[in-house]
Amino acid sequence: MSVDVIKTDAVIIGAGPVGLFAVFELGLLDVKAHVIDILDRPGGQCAELYPEKPIYDIPAIPIVTGQQLTDQLMEQIEPFGAEYHFNERVDTIEKIEDGFRLVTDCGTQFECKVVVIAAGGGSFTPKRPPLPGIEAYEDTSVFYSVRKMDAFKDKDVLIVGGGDSALDWTLNLQPVAKSLTLVHRRSEFRAAPASVQKMMDLVDSGNISFKLGQVTTLHGDNGQLTGVTVKSPDGSTFEQPTDIMLPFFGLTMKLGPVANWGLNLEENLIPVDTAKFETSEKGIFAIGDINTYPGKLKLILSGFHEGALMAQAAHRIVYPDKKLIFQYTTSSSNLQKKLGVK
Amino acid sequence: MARITFIQPDGSENAVDAEPGMTVMEAAVKNSVRGIAAECGGACSCATCHVYVEEEWREATGEPEAMEEDMLDFAFDVRPESRLSCQIRVTDELDGLRVRIPEKQF
Known part of the structure; x- marks a missing residue:
């Protein structure tokens, strides 16, 4: 049991593809993240349910397995130095003055300004x-x-x-x-x-x-x-x-403690708006399979898009005084420096 | 078009129309048939679309392949007529197919 509180900008709950890509989108905007997952490794469903099975609908990648997608995402987000906490499940989220306090089933405590729930179908639990x-x-x-x-x-x-x-x-x-x-x-x-x-x-x-x-x-x-x-x-x-x-x-997915976090739920999904992907609680976002909104599709592709928009909104919370200038990775030397390519 | 009947543990029946080429699991999910969870969405990775094929249809639906047989290890109350419905492809020959849904997918 650790009594030290980990302080960070963002805590991402779930290390599936959408949670991992959120590290990238937040990282480009200087929002530092810690990622927590109940499994012992990154990838979520991709790693646990179908590591060997090909996925055909990732743009520009005609065919990729769940494991390859996970490995490549880990490589892509490496420059942002996120920290990972595997084999841990977030049990409680509490509103504090300057953000949120999260406690895991291992007793680890986090204090952060924004929470990103990317928990897919919930947490994997033994059948x-x-x-x-x-x-x-x-x-x-x-x-x-x-x-x-x-x-x-x-x-x-x-x-x-x-x-x-x-x-x-x-x-x-x-x-x-x-x-x-x-x-x-x-x-x-x-x-x-x-x-x-x-x-x-x-x-x-x-x-x-x-x-x-x-x-x-x-x-x-x-x-x-x-x-x-x-x-x-x-x-x-x-x-x-x-x-x-x-x-x-084997394992099955259960919504788990998400149900106790005081968020509005619709049939075990978290309703969000489609501009920020924010939940009923300001500062708590939900992206990927766990959210719902009119027209929602449970695709990895959609989760990536949701992560990009969420990051813009998260930036405004973490840096309320900074003006956000939209930049492309192809041309911005500032972004390229963060990616370690320049 | 093939007519597929799902028999619930309580004996009630749902008959649905399925297009050849889709799977029996997809026919169930599309028609909101109770008891077919299909948690993994048809990747033969979860064993939550378990069904019992009625005796007279076992030959037409065939035997599970090795991967499906492995996955049936994760189902409950597996019997000789057990199949994962995401691995049964609908054909015109399966018009009239009858499958039973187990007490519980777990």
Whole structure:
């Protein structure tokens, strides 16, 4: 927990393509930014949902993958020296005398003059299997991530899933847990082949067990799991005793704390005007997939445009006494100096 | 034009018209059919457009390809007749197709 407050001009919430390009547009106007994202790397949906998939509608780039687009944006905004805070989620935004105070789930505090919400579909959170009553076991017997491995010492642990997270935690927790069982619906895994091989070796040596099937029911009481019912591919069921269950079914987007920030919302989107892309709160802007206005299109392209106009308005808040002269990067030596090309 | 019927978990039905070339997911979203979230917009990246294809249509819709089968790992209550509707391309041959929507996309 840091008690130091980070002071900056702008905080951008979300490091997807639109949030990243906002660093560029703000940077050209001398507005310094910090970027916060719940994922462990930049790119947002482009990096998390479709890093390998081609995008065809970025102007002048006939084809680019989500990861390439992210990498190229990071290169393009590099001169502006933004600071990044990954694996953090903004929980609260509070109005203070000279702007806003933001606090993340890690306790990091920011004070800034403008806030730019570029949070896309919200924050990525682990998928919760729709098993009846699962809420009662969460954080006592059911966990969607591992914070402290020691918590699973001497426990019977059940891991569900067939991706990299499921395999990685199977390998990491096996030496710690009293017993470890992996349940997956099929015998193929979409995980690194080396991890799959290591897991198979542990099964062969009798150190873990692997069972085919899908969990259908949880058993236990007072938040303490005692076991689960598993349905095999042939339709038969069996009981699997366990103290702990770790389901790994990927991530989904949830609006999350945005709903608690006191902004007007329309069906989980933030209404903005189309001159400044400002929300119902002066000084808080919303750009990209999270905003709505008449004619809104959820395109990366539109988010870039919104960022450019937002930056003009943000500049007026950060530098109320400075006159903003519109300049082109092709001809302005001042802008070129900021970009480090002159 | 192909007529596609979506059957809700409560048994109610929505029949919609789909143009050949679009996907079954797009037909659902375009007609605001409940229960097809399609969070990723059709990139086969989220498993929130999961459907169960009715037995008599399984041959016509075919089996999932490897990428789709991988993504089904992230769906709930996967069955042999499970498909991701963004990966079923509408053709004239699919006129009359019936698919069931699961209790929950998650």
